Amino acid sequence: MRFLKIAKDDWTRGVEDLKKSFRVFGPVKEKEAYDFRLLDKGVLPDFSFQNTRLSPKSTVYPQSEILFEYTLDESKADHHVHKVPEKDYSPRVILGIRPCDAKAFELVRLNFDTPEYKDPYWLSAYEATTKVGLACDDPCSTCFCTSAGSGPYDEAGLDVLLADRDDHFLAKVLTEKGEAFVSAAGWNTEAPDAEAGFEKLAAEAEGKVPGGVPTDKLADKETVALHGADFWEDVAFSCINCGTCTYLCPTCWCFDIQDEVKGAEGVRMRNWDSCMFPLFTLHGSGHNPRATKVDRVRQRFMHKLKYFVDRYGRGIQCVGCGRCVSSCPVNIDIRRVARLMNEFEPAPEKCPA
């Protein structure tokens, strides 16, 4: 680990130099909002954002991705063979990823990179990616990263962390990938005394993140009792079961597999899916084990705030980015639900008379 100082005068040149050896993604403003896009020559990341509308998860895990192509036409030599289309896994860098979103990649990895299963698509893209964070000095009112095991200067999942200091960036280079990144950009002004200042900035920023989303007691709750808690119906009432909360979430990882076939030619693809959709759990038989809205809403929160906690023992499946809070069309608020769950006490069992 070391600190560099990157003068803003030198930023444009460095970013353009990077594009010679990396595909560079960064936040840009399109129409109303910021999102991560591949930056063409001459386009700089726009760091005047608080956070992007969609999370950067799609840079590694696209909403729709072709897994393989096939032909059923037996007159063709390669019929019934799975052919993975050419994919670009050349080095790529995400510039200006917020620390919460970077940490989210580490949570999503738990799903795609396990001892038993390694998802080649996600992993190849992930391994090709260098993540350059932009620390948050001005958190939004809906952020709660510090309650969710992350923070505005969290380094988890990052290769470099940048702090914006008006006329320069302070860069904390964290990994080998980070070293390769700064050298490709030609940034090499050491800032050996930066550490104490950096820590002070981090502490100041952490102090600004709204707190009050307790998650400390979730692990101790009895799963079945929590599942049967009396608040679910009230929590779920307004939900319209759309895909907003899950599609915007940096930690949601579920997908659906689809074949799209024309004549004898087909592709198998995966598309993001959402536990909020009734179709998500619909069996071929027509039976749906999560048949009601209450079941689905409970599933989303139980997965994020209870099952995940118990399964992995590393906190909640949420990094506190606040996207679902601010974009839910009916104002279902995970902060409120976390409080209800964390404070839940089952009604004392009555003695049989």
Place this chain on the structure above:
Amino acid sequence: MSDYTQKIRETAKKLLSEGKVDAVIGYREGTLPLMAEPCLVKDPEKVDQLVFNSFCGVNLANYLPKRKDRVAVVAKGCDSRNIALHIVENQVDRERLFVIGAPCTRMVDRRKVAAAVGGREISGVSEQDGKLTVSGPGYEQTVDKKDVLQDNCSICIHRNPVLADEMLGEKLPEQEADRYADVREVEAMSPEERFAHFKDLFSECIRCYACRNACPLCYCPTCFVDESKPQWVGKSIDPTDTMTFHFLRAFHCAGRCTDCGACERACPVGIKVRQLTRKLEKDCLGLFDWEAGMNPDVRPPLDTWRPEDPEEFIK
């Protein structure tokens, strides 16, 4: 507290404690400024969570189909028209429904408020005399409510409920409005321009279906986009599939859409989906002299036939 809020609570309390309804569907204070959350109250002691303000843009008619109980529901002008449609389409039983009509004071678009304060954080908002006072870290700014209305509210010509068992206030004057200025612009485009326009309009769609699911009209047990035997439309974010979803959904709403704005309000990426439904609204008005949901006894024009229906297109 607004007069409506007070009256909604009183009415809810009365209906629940007298056993006239099993539950009341209304709005409660949101956890965010500029938001209100739909809620269901069953206990007469819990009616004090109910509120009514300028952020009650969610259409509560969406929560009525398939309910087996007797409910009361707060209904603005557009909501009441969707209720009328539900009645015509046999989605709700009028006998089991108590409508608390709210002559609508027009709803605010929170994205417009955010833009009006330059995208700064909003931590509080209060409203008085047609003005919103918005505050956040280090600032307070007053915004004229009429400048930040939902698009559909600023051209609404039916703010008074078309049916109600109890009204929260006197009828309010209706406005004259040119409802179709932007539709005419699209109509005037060449087919190529129009295609490019729609392609751009839907380019950011993430197929989350918030628009569909917020819409009271979209109560089909299985939406055509979710069918798999046969599968009518692809599920990826391929632009053709995405546009197919939007165009077909709009046609399903023809003659039924009340322009409540719930779809647009729900979209997380701010797509102006009402452009499609308003084109169909305009056509229904021109062809059949029809406005949706004005009368709970008349079926919409696309599922009836009248001898005087225009038929120039069947030549």
